[in-house]
Amino acid sequence: LDYMLNNTDMEESLLAMLEEYNVHASSIKAGVRFSTSDIGNSCVTAAPFYDIDGVRIRLGSPIALSHDHGHKCEHFIKLLDGLAMVFKESEDCIEKLGNMEIKHPHGCFMHILDKNKTLKAGSENIADELDAAFPSGCTAIDIYLAMNRIIEERNKRKPLSPTQLINLSEAIAKLLLIDYKEYDHIWTED
Numbered sequence: 001l002d003y004m005l006n007n008t009d010m011e012e013s014l015l016a017m018l019e020e021y022n023v024h025a026s027s028i029k030a031g032v033r034f035s036t037s038d039i040g041n042s043c044v045t046a047a048p049f050y051d052i053d054g055v056r057i058r059l060g061s062p063i064a065l066s067h068d069h070g071h072k073c074e075h076f077i078k079l080l081d082g083l084a085m086v087f088k089e090s091e092d093c094i095e096k097l098g099n100m101e102i103k104h105p106h107g108c109f110m111h112i113l114d115k116n117k118t119l120k121a122g123s124e125n126i127a128d129e130l131d132a133a134f135p136s137g138c139t140a141i142d143i144y145l146a147m148n149r150i151i152e153e154r155n156k157r158k159p160l161s162p163t164q165l166i167n168l169s170e171a172i173a174k175l176l177l178i179d180y181k182e183y184d185h186i187w188t189e190d
Contacts, residue, residue: 001033001034001035002031002032002033002034002049003031003032003033003034004029004030004031005029005030005031005032006029007030010030010087011028011029011030011050012028013091014028014030014050014091014094015028017091017094017095017098018052018094018098018141020098021098021099021139021141021142022139023098023141023142023145025052025053026053027051027052027053027054028050028051028052028053029050029051030048030049030050030087031048031049031050031051032046032047032048032049032083033045033046033047033049033058033166033169034046034047035047035162035166037067042066042067043064043065043066043067044064044065044067044076045062045063045064045065046062046063046064046076046079046080046083047059047062047063047166047169047170047173048060048062048083048086048087048090049169052145054152055145055148055149055152056148056151056152056169057144057145057148058148058169058170058172058173059086059087059090059173059176060086060087060089060090060093060173060176061086061173062086062170063076063079063080063082063083063086064079065079090176093176093177094141094144094176096140097139097140097141097143097144097176097180098139098140098141099139100139100140100141100180100181101137101138101139102137102138102139102140102142102143102180102181102184103137103184104137104184104185104186104187105127105130105131105133105134105137105138105142105143106127106128106130106131106187107183107184107185107186107187108140108143108180108183108184108185109123109126109127109130109143109146109147110127110187111183111184111185111187112143112147112175112178112180112183113127115183116171116175118168118171119147119150119168119171119172121150121154122150122151122153122154122157123150123153125153126146126149126150126153127146127187129146130142130143130146140180140181143180144175144176144180147172147175148172150168150172151165151168151169151172154168
């Protein structure tokens with residue numbers, strides 16, 4: 001279940017932040033994806049996200065509660081108070097990435113993919129588009145936003161199952177925390 005928060009203050013705040021880093025978006029919506037063990041995770045989760053111009057950007061680690069004996073709905077509801085902190089911490093990460101200059105967009109993107117091989121499928125054209133869009137470099141937030149487009153590309157080719165969608169979203173959400181400077185090198189094919 002995807003639940004849109006309809007929180008214009010949060011959305012306008014992120015839009016203003018992205019504008020500072022020359023990321024221009026016409027539409028930003030905040031939401032939370034709820035999932036349960038029906039998709040094989042043996043827990044209930046709440047994963048925060050932003051939709052930026054139709055591309056879903058997963059944020060941070062989801063709020064999760066296992067289906068162990070003794071856990072009740074009330075426990076999960078209490079954990080949901082932590083969602084605001086996940087959004088805040090993610091915005092801090094976005095700010096950090098927005099301030100990180102990347103000289104080789106294509107190379108940075110490809111080196112990250114090389115380290116995270118499960119993300120390669122669906123990324124073929126995205127790296128080239130980065131070089132075309134940012135011939136003199138970009139910021140790490142541009143690379144992170146491009147990584148999130150992999151989900152959209154894969155889903156166009158063949159619809160992802162709920163489990164595939166959640167696993168891929170989780171893998172990309174972890175990239176919010178990496179040091180993109182470590183990957184900022186020219187890419188050469190082996």
